Amino acid sequence: MTTEINIAIIGAGVVGLAIATELSQQQKGVLVIEKNRTFGLETSSRNSEVIHSGIYYPADSLKTRFCVEGNRLLYEFCRKYDVGHRRLGKIVVATDEDEVGKLKELYRQGVKNGVGDLRLLSRNEVKELEQNVEATAGMLSPSTGIVDAHSLMRLMYGLSREQGTDFVFDTEVVGINKTGDRYSVEIRDREGTSSFVTSILINSAGLYSDAIARLAGINIDEAGYRLHYCKGDYFNLNSPDGAPVNRLVYPLPEQAGKGIHVTPNLDGAVRLGPSAYYVDEPDYRVNESQRETFYQSVKKFLPRLRIKDLQPDFAGIRPKLQGPEDTFRDFVITHEEARGLPGLINLIGIESPGLTAAPAIGRYVAEMVRRLC
Numbered sequence: 150m151t152t153e154i155n156i157a158i159i160g161a162g163v164v165g166l167a168i169a170t171e172l173s174q175q176q177k178g179v180l181v182i183e184k185n186r187t188f189g190l191e192t193s194s195r196n197s198e199v200i201h202s203g204i205y206y207p208a209d210s211l212k213t214r215f216c217v218e219g220n221r222l223l224y225e226f227c228r229k230y231d232v233g234h235r236r237l238g239k240i241v242v243a244t245d246e247d248e249v250g251k252l253k254e255l256y257r258q259g260v261k262n263g264v265g266d267l268r269l270l271s272r273n274e275v276k277e278l279e280q281n282v283e284a285t286a287g288m289l290s291p292s293t294g295i296v297d298a299h300s301l302m303r304l305m306y307g308l309s310r311e312q313g314t315d316f317v318f319d320t321e322v323v324g325i326n327k328t329g330d331r332y333s334v335e336i337r338d339r340e341g342t343s344s345f346v347t348s349i350l351i352n353s354a355g356l357y358s359d360a361i362a363r364l365a366g367i368n369i370d371e372a373g374y375r376l377h378y379c380k381g382d383y384f385n386l387n388s389p390d391g392a393p394v395n396r397l398v399y400p401l402p403e404q405a406g407k408g409i410h411v412t413p414n415l416d417g418a419v420r421l422g423p424s425a426y427y428v429d430e431p432d433y434r435v436n437e438s439q440r441e442t443f444y445q446s447v448k449k450f451l452p453r454l455r456i457k458d459l460q461p462d463f464a465g466i467r468p469k470l471q472g473p474e475d476t477f478r479d480f481v482i483t484h485e486e487a488r489g490l491p492g493l494i495n496l497i498g499i500e501s502p503g504l505t506a507a508p509a510i511g512r513y514v515a516e517m518v519r520r521l522c
């Protein structure tokens with residue numbers, strides 16, 4: 150491995166890969182460092198694979214901006230490179246009169262965010278679209294869809310490599326020292342510890358992005374960068390009757406997540422989830438005791454659901470800046486010049502809609518880098 154490079158990206162999840170794809174079109178000497186044996190083995194392969202439309206967040210947030218732009222870019226990218234995806238559409242349901250007000254609020258938020266194709270639905274209109282769904286009212290989001298996240302990342306990995314980006318796997322960043330106007334990055338692999346020097350360092354380390362910021366000398370509590378882990382379990386619906394829905398069906402969102410939703414996959418299977426609860430450490434075992442909670446929650450709008458059809462599937466962990474008692478926190482995507490760390494770009498708290506937003510984040514970070522070079 151060369152010891153002096155131009156730009157280093159920490160983390161080969163979908164965000165690091167999207168940044169590498171964009172950057173390698175314009176820059177030479179890009180290196181991606183990943184601690185696992187290959188790309189995309191953490192949060193980027195443990196999620197709902199939903200292409201969100203951008204209805205849930207404040208209009209002036211990065212989450213909205215990159216989700217709305219990412220939705221468009223991701224469909225374009227999938228069409229151009231033949232990545233598996235389907236624009237299924239989604240219905241958010243209100244299951245009683247109290248929830249109808251919240252549904253209308255969500256509709257107004259979505260319209261304000263620039264999601265132009267939303268439509269409120271009556272009980273009968275929901276039924277016409279989804280015969281197994283019971284709801285007092287609904288909202289249709291036609292531009293919501295699903296994507297094969299692994300194929301997407303494989304494509305981005307291949308493109309970045311063709312454009313000259315180098316990747317090192319099984320290599321963990323364990324130290325960062327500022328030396329003059331560059332960074333000396335200490336890495337550990339099977340052979341031991343070594344280091345290289347880079348002018349620009351991009352931290353897209355997902356669940357460990359706060360730890361990387363700390364390695365760079367940032368007090369993460371003062372900066373508001375400490376991450377909270379919020380787990381989401383999934384159950385498969387293993388029903389002899391086949392898929393009960395044609396579209397994604399969501400309840401109204403909760404404090405920490407979007408609610409346990411029903412998602413038809415590209416392979417025709419149906420998945421329920423994710424739940425949302427805070428944990429101290431990442432642990433990917435599905436909490437089977439949640440079966441009853443899943444059942445009760447989804448049965449409200451899918452009354453024919455049978456608890457025996459729910460099989461544990463997998464779990465993912467959200468890297469949240471928002472703690473259990475907090476209100477909304479946005480993505481942090483920032484050049485740390487003001488902290489005396491020019492050339493360091495931190496991406497922290499890239500939870501949902503990070504998969505959807507990735508292509509837009511990639512463009513944004515590449516533009517930041519272009520201005521620095």
Ligand SMILES: Cc1cc2nc3c(=O)[nH]c(=O)nc-3n(C[C@H](O)[C@H](O)[C@H](O)COP(=O)(O)OP(=O)(O)OC[C@H]3O[C@@H](n4cnc5c(N)ncnc54)[C@H](O)[C@@H]3O)c2cc1C
Pocket residue numbers: 159160161162163164165166182183184185188189190191192193194195196197198199200201320321322323353354355356357358361380381423464465466467468499500501502503504505506
């Ligand atoms: C339950 C759940 C459901 C979700 N559903 C959706 C959805 O439907 N739609 C959507 O748009 N988004 C969704 N998301 C969000 C989305 O999955 C994430 O925002 C996105 O995958 C984040 O990608 P990333 O590249 O930032 O992180 P990651 O995929 O975690 O990648 C970070 C990489 O950095 C590496 N790394 C960490 N530390 C080091 C180190 N020291 N040295 C070297 N490498 C390191 C890790 O090994 C990892 O590969 C969901 C998330 C969860 C948890």
